[in-house]
Amino acid sequence: MFVLDDDEQAIADTARGFADELLAPNALEWDEHKHFPVDVLRKAGSLGMGGIYVGEDVGGSALRRLDAVRIFEQLSTGCPAIAAYISIHNMAAWMIDSYGTAAQRDRWLPGLTSMDLLASYALTEPGVGSDAAALSTKAVRDGDDYLLTGVKQFISGAGSSDVYVLMARTDDAGARGISAFIVPADTPGLSFGANEKKMGWNAQPTRQVILDQARVPADNLLGGEGNGFRIAMNGLNGGRLNIAACSLGGAQTALDKSVAYMAERKAFGARLLDNAALQFDLADMRTSLEAARTLLWRAAAALDADAPDKVELCAMAKRFGTDAGFEVANKALQLHGGYGYLTEYGIEKIVRDLRVHQILEGTNEIMRVVVARSVVGA
Ligand code: FAD
Numbered sequence: 001m002f003v004l005d006d007d008e009q010a011i012a013d014t015a016r017g018f019a020d021e022l023l024a025p026n027a028l029e030w031d032e033h034k035h036f037p038v039d040v041l042r043k044a045g046s047l048g049m050g051g052i053y054v055g056e057d058v059g060g061s062a063l064r065r066l067d068a069v070r071i072f073e074q075l076s077t078g079c080p081a082i083a084a085y086i087s088i089h090n091m092a093a094w095m096i097d098s099y100g101t102a103a104q105r106d107r108w109l110p111g112l113t114s115m116d117l118l119a120s121y122a123l124t125e126p127g128v129g130s131d132a133a134a135l136s137t138k139a140v141r142d143g144d145d146y147l148l149t150g151v152k153q154f155i156s157g158a159g160s161s162d163v164y165v166l167m168a169r170t171d172d173a174g175a176r177g178i179s180a181f182i183v184p185a186d187t188p189g190l191s192f193g194a195n196e197k198k199m200g201w202n203a204q205p206t207r208q209v210i211l212d213q214a215r216v217p218a219d220n221l222l223g224g225e226g227n228g229f230r231i232a233m234n235g236l237n238g239g240r241l242n243i244a245a246c247s248l249g250g251a252q253t254a255l256d257k258s259v260a261y262m263a264e265r266k267a268f269g270a271r272l273l274d275n276a277a278l279q280f281d282l283a284d285m286r287t288s289l290e291a292a293r294t295l296l297w298r299a300a301a302a303l304d305a306d307a308p309d310k311v312e313l314c315a316m317a318k319r320f321g322t323d324a325g326f327e328v329a330n331k332a333l334q335l336h337g338g339y340g341y342l343t344e345y346g347i348e349k350i351v352r353d354l355r356v357h358q359i360l361e362g363t364n365e366i367m368r369v370v371v372a373r374s375v376v377g378a
């Protein structure tokens with residue numbers, strides 16, 4: 001698993017080539033101008049990155065989670081915010097592939113795998129984030145349709161995405177009263193909040209999705225009534241791996257930039273790179289990333305194998321990888337001195353982007369809740 005064969009290396013190299021050519025050169029500008037590069041996303045789709053673990057019959061690449069985390073690490077060396085959006089799109093596409101009917105797969109997946117259609121994932125609400133099973137958006141059956149009413153908060157890609165895999169309540173009872181729906185952007189009664197102003201992830205929009213008696217055909221119910229929470233959580237297991245991978249890729253770029261910078265920068269008559277204390281910092285950064293990567297690959301293999309401990313392994317990898325990634329990026333900023341604080345060096349943008357990975361797709365406290373439950377047997 002730790003030595004990549006030719007095919008595995010080629011997959012990772014393709015993602016790295018894409019990041020080097022199309023993401024890295026533009027990432028600072030997209031961040032500054034809050035530009036969501038849909039044209040570049042379509043190119044990712046043409047390389048098979050719109051349905052990485054979706055079936056080939058609908059245009060997917062049918063790869064493993066192990067391949068996916070290597071792809072997302074490489075993509076995020078160029079721009080963590082765009083890599084993370086591609087991950088969310090893949091999560092939504094995988095949910096339709098895994099739980100959709102033949103008709104739903106045929107209707108949506110060819111467009112999603114090519115990224116001609118973009119997808120978002122809508123679970124969080126203004127009053128409900130970590131305690132997701134308490135969500136209150138309602139879906140009421142009305143003839144051949146459902147009428148959806150409620151607000152989804154912090155939805156990545158909202159306003160630009162064509163399809164929303166959205167969790168709403170069809171019954172009163174907790175997690176088992178939640179159902180998943182495929183909600184097209186042009187659904188009557190659906191609108192969007194303003195694009196949030198935020199610390200990072202500026203290359204992708206974050207908006208509310210507002211549903212006011214939004215009329216969705218009953219054919220768009222995904223996986224049957226009452227199964228939405230488990231579908232949403234199963235989607236997130238892989239999403240959590242990918243987010244950790246995005247932290248590693250961003251942090252690896254910050255580390256690589258630090259080594260290059262320290263080879264040039266002189267202080268007290270010597271290069272920074274020759275300073276033993278700072279070399280120890282670099283050694284610790286490299287070790288942290290390697291430890292996080294090893295856990296990530298282990299968790300990805302567990303998800304591929306549908307292992308009984310996959311949920312807690314994905315949570316461990318998310319918590320450990322996103323903490324390690326942020327700490328390494330922040331240390332890289334320190335090693336650049338004042339220049340690290342300037343936008344043009346590209347480090348502060350990575351720090352800002354990676355900070356939110358400790359919060360979204362399940363906060364790192366919630367990851368500890370998940371792991372702790374498995375430890376104490378709750
Ligand atoms: P809260 O749940 O209110 O938590 C506040 C604090 O309390 C946190 O530190 C939390 O860890 C802690 N806490 C809560 N409960 C416990 C507990 N039991 N034990 C210990 N600590 C606890 N959501 C989507 O559905 N789709 C998206 O596309 C999406 N994109 C996002 C993009 C951005 C930029 C951001 C910022 C968020 C996004 N989210 C999205 C929402 C994200 O998943 C939530 O913000 C996150 O799950 C936390 O929920 P909350 O913000 O409501 O915090």
Ligand code: 2MC
Pocket residue numbers: 088121123124129130131132133156175176229230233234236237239311360361362363366369370
């Ligand atoms: N994988 C598969 N199934 C899961 C699961 C997981 N990771 N987590 C929970 N489940 C199942 C669980 O097995 C149970 O199934 P069943 O009814 O068959 O017994 C059901 O879901 C209910 O689970 P719990 O009883 O554990 O529910 P509880 O409410 O106690 O806790 C918790 C659930 C806290 C783990 C969950 O609410 C959670 O993960 N919260 C964090 C929310 C989150 O991650 N949001 C991210 C939004 S997306 C985002 O940020 C993006 C950027 C896209």
